[in-house]
Amino acid sequence: MVLQELEAQFPGRSKQIATLLQLMGEPSDAVLPSIFIYGHPSSGKTSVVRAILEKTLARSMWAFINCIECHTPRMLFEHTINQWCDWTPSYENKYTGVRRIDNIHQFVKAIQEGVALDDERTVQFGDSETRYLVLDRAERLRDMGSTLIYSLLRLAEMTGRNICVIMISTVVFDKFRVRGGAYEPLVMRFSEYTKQDTVEILRKGYTTRLIQVEGGDPVELNDEFVDGFSEIIYNIFNHNCKDINELRYLAALLFPIYIKPLKDGDSKVSERSRLYQLALPFFAKATDKLYLREVSSAEWAKETKRLDELDDAEAEDLFRKQSRDKGYFALPYYTKFLLIAAFLASYNPPRYDVRYFAKAGEARKRKKGGGTRKAKVDNLGGKMRPQLLGPKSFPVERMLAIFYSIIDDTLEDSIDIQTQITSLTTLRLLVRSNNLERLDGSRFKCNVSFQFIKAVASSVPLIAFGCPSQRFPLQNQLLAMAAAQRTRQASNNVDSSHHQSILAWLSQTYQYDSDNYDTGIQRSRVYEDYIEYLRVNEPDQQPLNAAGFGKLVKTVFPGIRTRRLGTRGQSRYNYCGIAYKQPRSSSPPQQQRRQSKSPSPSTTMMEDDTNMPMIQQQAVIVNNTGLSPSQHIGFPSNGHSEQHQLPQSDIQERDIPTLQLFTAPSTTDPSRKPEAEQLASLYHNHCQEILKLMLLNQDISDCIQRFYSTIPEPIRQIMNGDSKVMETIWRWDCVLYDTIIHVLFPSIHAPISKATHEYLKSCSSNVSSYYTMALTGYSESLTSKKMAVMYIFISKLDRLVISNQLAQAADHDLTTQAKDMLVDWEKISIDNILDGAQWMSPWGGDQGLGQQLNKVKLLLQRQCQDQIGIGAWVNWVYDIVHQHLITPHDTISWVKEAIQRWTLYSSLILRELALVEDATTLDAFRKLWMFINDYVIYLGEESIASRNMAAMNSAKTEMQLPRTFSSSDSYPSSSLS
Structure with a gap:
């Protein structure tokens, strides 16, 4: 009867109720000395135990102790005796207990001897009927001494009485163990509710x-x-x-x-x-x-x-x-703290963790006088401050240490931190930075901006701190972020009408000039031009000081250098790398007024190019160093690229190509044309700077952050709200990325230094975070367009870097082991290869495949005689792919099947080489064929991309795309045709 009532009262707990009733038996039966019950919070542990005791025993036969309320051993012992004696402190008994008990020894003695309530009544415990002691929230017993828990578990043995101690906790019993070992109670688990x-x-x-x-x-x-x-x-x-x-x-x-x-x-x-x-x-x-x-x-x-x-x-x-x-995501309470901890771990150097998150203060060495003063690193406005270098990877252990430090509270056991980390990774708020196959040493990066994490921190009430009306103080625990943010906001305030006019005047008066990079224009002369410009055009305007004006100059021309040139006593500071757009007379004001009456060459060029298609206007690359047409950046016509193969380190600043001036985009609002023209000039200078930095293997994060943080507000408005301007910006990005790829990779096998390979890999892995932070505050449409074309560029850059590394490895083996490779090739069985490929040969029989295999032998012979290099092999593969495997009329499915056939031929060739007993160049052939297979797959991918683009163009003929991303020229194989 009792079992049925309890099962109806507590759904899902039938098994636990039946077990407890069976263990308790009759009141006079001997029971287990201790039972340990654990499970998640609100799983019915306490309610079930209390209900069973209430329905089966008298109130004086069991004592229920909450270890949070009775937080000392004395309170625990005295409350237990009071409940066993059915004693309630009141006014009549002066609110006292039955007996004062200070330690476990007095508690054991009281149980053995009993307690005298008065001269006539003495209460005995556990002599005839079982007494129960229920300890709820038993994990708090660990704070009352290391021996108390095990004394209570052995209470029946120590007292010689029939006493059962029931501990209820949300923590598993393993957390109660000590090194010396102890008595093991009966463990019972309350599972989660279904x-x-x-x-x-x-x-x-x-x-x-x-x-x-x-x-x-x-x-x-x-x-x-x-x-x-x-x-x-x-x-x-x-x-x-x-x-x-x-x-x-x-x-x-x-x-x-x-x-x-x-x-x-x-x-x-x-x-x-x-x-x-x-x-x-x-x-x-x-x-x-x-x-x-x-x-x-x-x-x-x-x-x-x-x-x-x-x-x-x-x-x-x-x-x-x-x-x-x-904010953008509705995250659970503790997950927000976990994301904040990840952001702090990404942008705070590890050496500052003790300062910001440790309970004890950071130990600092006492500075002594004397010695040379070291230069102080500027963490607020310097180029190397962590907030502009992008998120750094961190071990998951460090993130968890920060997390437990900032919550400043004991985390509930029902919260699974690993599940929350997985959820953040799925949402791409955290990014895994090392190999997924590594089970230990997981490293992550935080993939959110400062504005995003600031919004998250402002939405987190400090409930755990007892201050629900306050929010998490992010700036107090993030190194220099608040100061850097204030500095960035101050730079964003360059949006007054006067500053806008100065920016426009600088763009119209000066331009980048690589020929003038070592001399430039005197800084004082540029400032005098500015003063004269104010006198003529804005006589009532108070001029900026030299420092403020210099910041505007560097805003228009990022990366400009200031050098002191001249002889001793006659030296002056010069802005190197800029020149006047028109020949300048000795009188700056007259020249300035003439510029306002007659169009500049750049304006004339824009007007003359209006009849050209948009892509032809933007994709032309011009070099101001006076190269002949045959020397322009491109592909050699004879198919041999060795004449143009220069190590990346040989590229000098004077050899960097100059992008053609960008045509001002059309706007939906004709009145915004001046802003569009100013945007074209600023964006052209920005793209030119990015091109120079990447070709010289220099960091681009500062350039990207500085450009997007100093855009004047009117220009930012048309960038965010005008669809035509967004489309033009997308095309300008295509031109920039196209130029970078064509200059870095004049051919797929051009020798590139290892340092350049490492730089390109690092750049491709971090550039997305640079743009994510820099584009914070811009519209989602603009951000998505820029990020989409950037991801295509990264994908192609990574693809070409891998192919180039394979090509250089294969070329090295050809140069050093060509004779041995020829000897091993002559030992393989051509007939076995032909038999294996007979049923799927695309050349109409064995004759075509046999000719290609003989071609390999001829190439090896030429390599031994003339050292032709990997370029001849590239030409051979290109001819095979476009003459036999893939034709212009093939479908996409046919192209994929052709790549699979080539993979079969390669496996047959490597199999025969592996069967040669005394072959010494098997590794060299594997490297060579690894590059050949990679190049075949690359050409197949280009062919599929060109077919997809052709299908899109046929469906939407008015759409035109730059050549790098249309794949219409099948780059870089066009250099080998």
Whole structure:
């Protein structure tokens, strides 16, 4: 009878109830000395134990102790004796206990001897019937001494009485163990509730009842309706909340909102989907407001009543505003702290962890006087400050250490940190930076901007600190971020009308000039031109000082150098690398006025090019060093690229090509044409700087960050809101990336230094984070366009770097082992290869394949005689692919099948080489064929890309794309045709 009542009262706990009843037996039976019960919070442990004791035993036969309330051994012992004696401190007994017990020895003695309540009554413990001691939240016993827990577990043995100690905890018993070992209790686990059990528990709080419908008959809310509501609560909140008490609390507050459309007559009981849609905004709001206890139940009821009185338009605007203020992602409470910890680990140097996160202060050495003063690193505005270098990878252990430091509270055991890390990785908020196959030493990068993490920090109430009205102080624990942000905002304030006019005047008056890079223009002369410009055009304007004007000059011409040139006593500071756009007379003001009357060469060129297609205007590369047409950047016509193969380190600044001036984009608003022209000039200078830095293997993060943070506000508005301007910016990026690839890789096998390979790999892995941080605050449309073309560029750059490395490795083996490779090749069986490839040869028989195999022998012979290098092999592969494997009329599926056939031929050749007994060059052949296979796949990919682009052009003929990303020239194989 008792078992059935308890099973009906506690769904999902039948097994645990039956086990406890069986262990307890009759009151006079001997029982186990100790039982340890553990499980997740709100899994019914305490409720089940109390209910069993209440229904089977008298109140004086068991004592229930909460270890949080009784936080000292004395309180624990005295409360236990008081409950066993059915003694309650009151006014009559002067609020005293039965007996004072200070330690475990006195507690054991009291149990053995009994306690005298008065002269007539003495209470004995465990002599005839079992006494139970229930210790809830038993993990707090670990703070009361190392021996107390094990003394309680052996209490029956120490006292010689029939006493059973039941410990209830959310922590497994392994956390209670010590090195010396101890008595092992019977361990019982309360598992998590299943969905069916949870729904049944939620439903137990409701009974069938009638509600009055406005203007209609009463409606009955039966068990089926309540089950549907309970399932909705479970599906919405169970992912973030496993606590059954919290779910019951949320269900009690949301149920009146759920049934309100029924009372108003707006819905029926059977229309559950409609009820769910009407209540969904309140469910989303309840996740933050109720679960995090930002508001009380009364405040929640008042707020929902106010929202209910709003009309649909006002409610939708309010909900949209709140969603925007919350940030981009609705993350759980502790997951936000985990993301903040990842951001701090990415942007704070590890040596500062002790200063910001350790409980003890950082030990600092006392500075002594004397010695040479070391240069101080500028962490606020320097080029090497962490915030502009992009996120750094960090071990997961360091992130967790910061996480546990900033939450400053004991984390609940129901929260799975590893699951939260996986969720952040799935959302791409964290990025794995090392190999996934490594199970230990996982490293991550934080892939969010400062504005994003600032919004997350501002949305985190400090509940764990007892300050729910305050937010997480991010700036206090992030090295120099606040100061760097203020510096960046100060630089963004260059948006006054005067500053805009100066930026436009600088762009129209001066230009980059590589011929003038060692001399330039005197800095004082440029400032005099500025003063004269103000005198003529803005006489009432107060001029900027020299330092402020110099910042504007560097804004228009990033990367410009200032050098002191001249003889002793006559030297002056010069801006090196710029020149006047027009020949300048000795009188700056007259020249300036003439410029305002007559168009500049750049303006004339823009007007003359208006009849050209957009791509032809943007994709032309001009070199100001006076090269002949045959010396322009491109591919050699004879198919041998050795004449143009220069190591990357030989590229000098004077050899860097100059991009043609960008044509001002058309705008949807004709009045914004001046801003569009200024954007074209600024963006051209920016692209030229990026081109120079990448060709010289220099860091580009500072250049990217500086450009996008100093864009004037009017120009930023057309970049964010004008679709035509966005399209033009996308095309300019294509021109920049196209130029970089063509200069770095004049052919796929051009020798490139190892340092350049490492630089390109590092650049491709970090450039996305550079742009992610720099484009913070810009529109999503512009960001998505720029990131899309950047990812294509990175993909192609990585592809060419790998192919180039394979080509150089193969070329090295050809140079050193050509004779041995020829000897080994002559030992293989050509017939075996032909037999294996006979059934799928694309050359119409064995003759074509046999000719290609003989071609390999001829190439090896030429390599021994003339040292032809890897270039001849590239030409041979290119001819095979475009004459035999792939033709212009083939479909995409045919191209893929051709690549698979080539893979079969390669495997047959390597198999025969492996069967040669005394072959010494098998590794050399593997490297050679690895490059050949990679090049064949590359040409196949280019062919598929060109066919896809042709299909897109046929569907949308007005769309034109730059050549790098259209793959119409099958780069770089066009140099080998």
